[in-house]
Amino acid sequence: MTAAQIPPQGSAAGSPGAEQDVEARVIPPAAVARLTLYLRALNVLLAEGTERVSSEELAEGCGVSSTNVRKDLSYLGSYGTRGVGYEVQYLSRRISKALGLTQEWRVAIVGAGNLGRALARYAGFENRGFDVVALLDADQMVIGQEVGWLRVSDVLDLEAVLHRTRANMVVLALPAGAAQTMCDRVIEAGVHSILSFAPVMLQVPEHVNLRKVDMATELQILAYHAQRLPEPGATSA
Numbered sequence: 001m002t003a004a005q006i007p008p009q010g011s012a013a014g015s016p017g018a019e020q021d022v023e024a025r026v027i028p029p030a031a032v033a034r035l036t037l038y039l040r041a042l043n044v045l046l047a048e049g050t051e052r053v054s055s056e057e058l059a060e061g062c063g064v065s066s067t068n069v070r071k072d073l074s075y076l077g078s079y080g081t082r083g084v085g086y087e088v089q090y091l092s093r094r095i096s097k098a099l100g101l102t103q104e105w106r107v108a109i110v111g112a113g114n115l116g117r118a119l120a121r122y123a124g125f126e127n128r129g130f131d132v133v134a135l136l137d138a139d140q141m142v143i144g145q146e147v148g149w150l151r152v153s154d155v156l157d158l159e160a161v162l163h164r165t166r167a168n169m170v171v172l173a174l175p176a177g178a179a180q181t182m183c184d185r186v187i188e189a190g191v192h193s194i195l196s197f198a199p200v201m202l203q204v205p206e207h208v209n210l211r212k213v214d215m216a217t218e219l220q221i222l223a224y225h226a227q228r229l230p231e232p233g234a235t236s237a
């Protein structure tokens with residue numbers, strides 16, 4: 001094993017001051033995305049009772065290079081010592097903290113159609129620090145229905161529902177035409193972290209964090225890469 005070791009808390013790099021310095025750093029988006037992969041792998045290792053892991057093992061489990069692992073983890077602090085591997089529990093805590101996952105995230109979903117319902121029923125969010133606290137819709141036939149353990153609220157009451165449930169993230173699972181108005185209302189109600197599935201560009205002020213999920217674009221990227229691969233069984237000329 002050649003991985004660097006995370007120091008025990010209280011040593012120079014693990015001291016509260018050092019952690020604050022580290023947290024002030026901006027982590028590049030691609031590294032943030034990989035940190036979420038490491039966290040998922042580390043949580044599996046934790047559940048299995050594994051105490052240490054090398055950067056090579058972590059890299060293999062996440063499908064990235066060990067150089068990437070070491071570089072990404074260096075954003076959380078410089079850990080220098082080689083040969084012992086990372087302490088799984090400590091590293092998992094550090095990544096969770098860097099990703100803001102030690103904070104309570106309470107998610108309201110607007111749009112209780114196919115997508116909104118599937119998301120509301122998905123049990124995996126809670127394990128990863130996201131509590132789905134509300135599901136809202138505009139359709140009188142849908143309002144009041146039970147989805148999982150939630151009852152669909154009337155979107156006319158959006159502001160009151162967000163306030164009552166202390167939601168601090170909103171997922172928009174709405175038709176494109178309704179998304180901007182709803183996005184504006186959500187921001188006006190004080191929620192500044194929004195994930196949108198609507199196939200439309202949304203305008204938000206600078207202080208708002210907006211992420212857009214576009215599966216069609218992902219599929220197009222996949223198609224581009226797939227057509228560049230040789231057909232199975234094809235021989236190169």
Ligand SMILES: NC(=O)c1ccc[n+]([C@@H]2O[C@H](COP(=O)([O-])OP(=O)(O)OC[C@H]3O[C@@H](n4cnc5c(N)ncnc54)[C@H](O)[C@@H]3O)[C@@H](O)[C@H]2O)c1
Nearest residue numbers: 111112113114115137138139173174175178197213214215
């Ligand atoms: N990004 C992706 O990967 C992806 C994948 C699937 C769907 N989508 C998009 O997600 C959105 C939802 O998809 P779906 O399949 O669940 O659609 P759906 O038609 O099943 O559900 C939409 C829901 O939104 C509700 N709604 C409409 N206007 C509203 C408003 N102003 N306030 C509150 N609720 C309102 C409707 O009553 C309906 O229940 C669509 O825009 C779709 O294009 C994106």
